[in-house]
Amino acid sequence: MRTLIQALSLLLFSTLFVFATYKLPDWLPADIYLRVDPLLGINAVFAAREVIGRALWSLILIGATLAIGRFFCAYVCPTGASIDFLDFLFFRKKKRPGLKAEARLRKVKYFLLIVFVTAALTGLSLAFLMDPLALLTRLYTFFIYPLALTVINLTLDLLRPLFKALGWVTLSHLHYFQSVFYMSAITLLIFGGIIALNRLIPRFWCRYLCPLGALLSLISPLGLFKRRVNEDCNECMKCQKTCPMGAIPEDPKATRLPECIQCRTCAKICPQKAITFPASLSWGGEYSKVDFSRRGFIYSVVGGLGVGFLATQTPFTLKESKFQLVRPPGAIPETEFLRTCIRCGECMKSCLTNTLQPCLWESGFSGLWTPKMELRLAPCDQNCNVCGKVCPTQAIRSLSLEEKTNAKVGTAVLRKEMCLVWAENKLCLICDEICPYNAIVFRPVEGYRRPVVIASKCNGCGFCEQRCPVKGESAIVVVPNGEIRLKEGSYVKEAKKLQLDFKPDPGDDKFLLEDSGFRIEEEKKGEKGISPREKTQPKKPKGFL
């Protein structure tokens, strides 16, 4: 029963994950798991110092835990389900040494929780490092999703001759776009480590490390359902040995309530059928305190504050608005963005073109795994606004397509010394061809028609940068200059105020020398130096004789 619910929850998590992509229907909250996570909620609300609408969903889980107990870990948590499943796969038959320092280790998760919460109070978003849902979403995004695509495509390739023979046209041409990500390996290593720890003791992560588990365990003893052992108990200690959470102490009739996740493994294994989980309202009396030393508490608070201050007071912080980092459209101002983003990777998964990539050290410790636009790799498509839709803390605001179009992420800059047209007089025009906003026009300069960027029409989508045929670095790059980062309010209005216009407008592409706005006096000055071929360049659009 429990396994079934776990499997269903993992399936739901995975399904929502798959749906988190272009054409995500507005009514479907694909990020729901991340929204109901109170640790991520507290982290974002504390760090950003304001109430975040979507984080309020976590009140559901808090309420449910208050009412029922710490059931989340055993039944709902997809990370727990993955751990249980992989545990079954790898370590089922292994004899595990067990740990002597259990009591002390058990406190680690509380210390971590305190570190994360105090770090959040200093404005550093850190819980993402160990929040199980952010962790699993990252693993899915950076490892499982690309791997799945590879496997699917390989399978398709393998079966292609068969599809062809059967005349299944669509299948024989099917190929899924292969998303690729930075930091896949490190994400996998972290998760692999979590699984490997199970070799020592089942659910090592959940028992000792998980800060979300720690948070839930603080309130779970108030819940309705509690483990009860009746007098049939013959103290065989079977339950104590099998409890995956180590929630049963030396006296098998007692229960460490904060640790109990109500998986009922003990009830099933008990030969005397002496264990039940009845509903009982019991205020106060049975609230078993978390054993927590004062010294440990102080250390963790100091640790959290220390990490917080260190990570927020670095050269990166001072350079914050001067990075060469292009953030996704709708990302709130950088300081708030770093505080609010929980690094789940959902935006990067959902990104239609695969331009969103995780940062490593580009903005320091406080910017790990935050999304950036890697425009040389892929552009941002003007018909897609899914990254904001799936952001559980709205560090990337959910915007309508029109608003998103106006959420300028930067401006394209032409590097003339590298441009094939400016530097080599080649017939290249790819940037102009691909620009969805006509922000790149060809204008006659010194007798030649040269590409020029009109900054007020460029919203930084990066089609030009990605498509530029120059090898290595692009001859046209999007820099964050001119980006619009709004915490609230309309991007359309802001763009209008700044006299920007990203609407289709053919007006500027008329190829009239007089209208070009360029003074071509240099042409006269340098006339001697110009070769005859150059001089005879007609005043005609490219391609016409």
Add this chain to the structure above:
Amino acid sequence: MSEWYQGMTRRKFLKGAASGIVLGLTGGPSFSIAREEVDLAVVSGDPAAATKKALEALGGISRFVKKGQHVVLKPNMSFTRTPEFGATTHPLVVATVAQACLEAGAQQVLVLDHTLHRAELCLERTGIREACKDLSGVHVLTLQERKFFREIKIPKGKVLERVEVMKEILDSPVLINLPVAKSHSATGVSMGIKGLMGLIWDREVFHSQVNMNQALADLATVIKPQLTILDATRALTSGGPGGPGEVKKPNLIIAGIDPIAVDSYGVSIVPWYGQTFKGRQVEHLLIAHQRGLGKIDIEQLNVLKEKA
């Protein structure tokens, strides 16, 4: 596998076959011999009706498509633009031709392009997938992976020696080009010949490494559509090829066997970038013409003009 792309023999063969054996088999000459001499059919009207009429004017699609054949249609659906931008072929033109192919007994009709923008979005925004979704046997696909392409030699190539082309084109006996009439910031206009670039794998070399106009002529020596139907129901006269730009409404469908003649006529119907041009003034068309790939002077063509 047919070797038609290797030379000019295919067209001659087709003409013979069309007027001879196959016509006899399909029930006698239902259209006059005079009509067969029509170089171009230029029909004005709304996209579907004009396309239908243009096909009839050329002697019916069965002149090109035989029972049981595989047909490839090559519209321009390279951009995530809706039809009113004029950057992509009108979905009804594609659907009408696809339908006609089916009616002529085609076993399979593939509507193919190698898109510049993200493929799913192109299929969605251009409306072409939607327009063809009820036609069974018609598949609208984009081929974005190198494995769907195969390298061929260009024996008469001046700047290109070899090129990787969609396998489906090489393996299908019939290719019908369905370009849209639009301006192009490097080649002047982008119509049938320029549209061939949607059938190859690596088009970046065209821009960065070789003279694009010569390369297009090279390409036209190996990829020879049996029929070109130019969608000039709208013409993107500036801002091409992707738009946004000025969209005029000539409301014309221009169809013909000679790809240069079709393009050349297309150049003449509207001013481009505010200037009137002839086909001869478009560099890649002129080069292709000079290399014997088709007629460029529309005054010498037998043009059948009709209204749908």
